[in-house]
Amino acid sequence: MKKLFQEFTKGIHRENPIFALALGLCPTLAISTSVKTGLGMGLAATFVLIGSNVIISAIRNGIPHKIRIPCFIVIIATFVTIVELVMQAYFPPLSKQLGIFVPLIVVNCIIMCRAEGFAAKNPPTRSLFDALGMGAGFTLGLVLISAIREAIGSGRLFGYILFKGYQPALTLALAPGALLVLGLLLGLSNLIFKRK
């Protein structure tokens, strides 16, 4: 049980996909303009991650080694399609805001990395906890970045105005803000966890 818990927590700090592995940066930079989209993206990726990790690790012995990547992609794409259709049906505004980045989860490095690097070598329960941890780490990172960007760049949080009269620094809401915030948080997390 303790081992499983470790699989979960490693995704949040020691091997955080954004701040330690520096994976999945394309969606991180692109959709972290508001907490809503950041949270939506994080949860969508987590769902796909859980589904693909469990299925891949369950059938890992049946997948021929040479064509494992196409097999992974088919499984991942299945879950991405589910997410996309559910999002379009029940959260149309969010689906519109995330746009191309939902279908692009198929080729998200985090999911590919966990499939190839973990699920293909480990049993389903451990893969499940790995996926949960990685998903939580990704979601937390996204929410953190997008909260900072939304608060400073548009003066809002979850769409609510924070302070009356605050004049937002638009830079943070634009592309350079994503790189700035990500870079500073990366540095901060390296400082805290003393990574080299």
Added chain:
Amino acid sequence: MNNKLIVSTSPHIYTRESSAKIMWMVTLSLVPAGIAGVYIFGLSSLWVILTGIISAVLTEAAIQKLRGAAVTLYDGSALLTGLLLAYCLPPAVPLWVVACGSVFAIAIGKQAFGGLGQNIFNPALAGRAFLLAAWPTYMTTWTNPRGALDAITSATPLDNAFVGVTYWDLFIGRRSGCIGEVCIIALLAGALFLLMSGYISWHIPFSFIATAGIFTWAFGADTLFSGQWLFHILSGGLILGAFFMATDYVTSPLTNKGKLIFGFGCGLFTGIIRLWGGYPEGVCYAILLMNAACPLIDRYTRPRRFGTK
């Protein structure tokens, strides 16, 4: 025989120059332009300059304390950054915007890279680029010079082509613009001082201004080779940028050949952005772009070692 032979380690030849002295000399050479700016736009520009300097110095001290590094305020580099940033802001900009720009310039533009001598981009220009993206309305509200009353709001004064402004007006600074960039004659006086005393070399300003002039002359009008090149040289921040910002030691190439290439790139980008780009003024972005190319230029203009091919 004794005491005649001094045994010491290299370097054996000293100069009294230090980064601190150079910084203070550059600051000194910028004073006339500041006085002119305050005279032209009124006392509000003095507060902008002071806010820029004080917040830059405080940020530098705070971050050096936090990093556990020696606090080196006496070297004047933070002061110079604050001063240069204030010089490329419009006179009517709110003071909190100035302070934010200074904090960004020092914290992100300079200290995040490791402090003086480590920064890739000119900190003052990084601060200005940040402010222009963050609060575009404040950054593009221009005050008319002494004598006129209405404030103009436009992307920059370069936009409305200065109806009724003569070259002489541009030369002495009777036009709207940023605080430190308007009075060309004061800037040239400071630049001449720096050139004469050898603190900057002629390479970057010369190739920067010449390229920008030739480019705007060639492509600045509907027919080729009939653009108003003198207008383009005297307006905007070209003179301030060419003499005082592009020549920053940290962010410009080391060799003379490299400096000529650097200046050429700055002039080219300035011309391209001014004539065809989305922004009316391109000096800031041109210098920042060439800052990024500086390591590459240094790499390809490395001098030949003696005895090698």
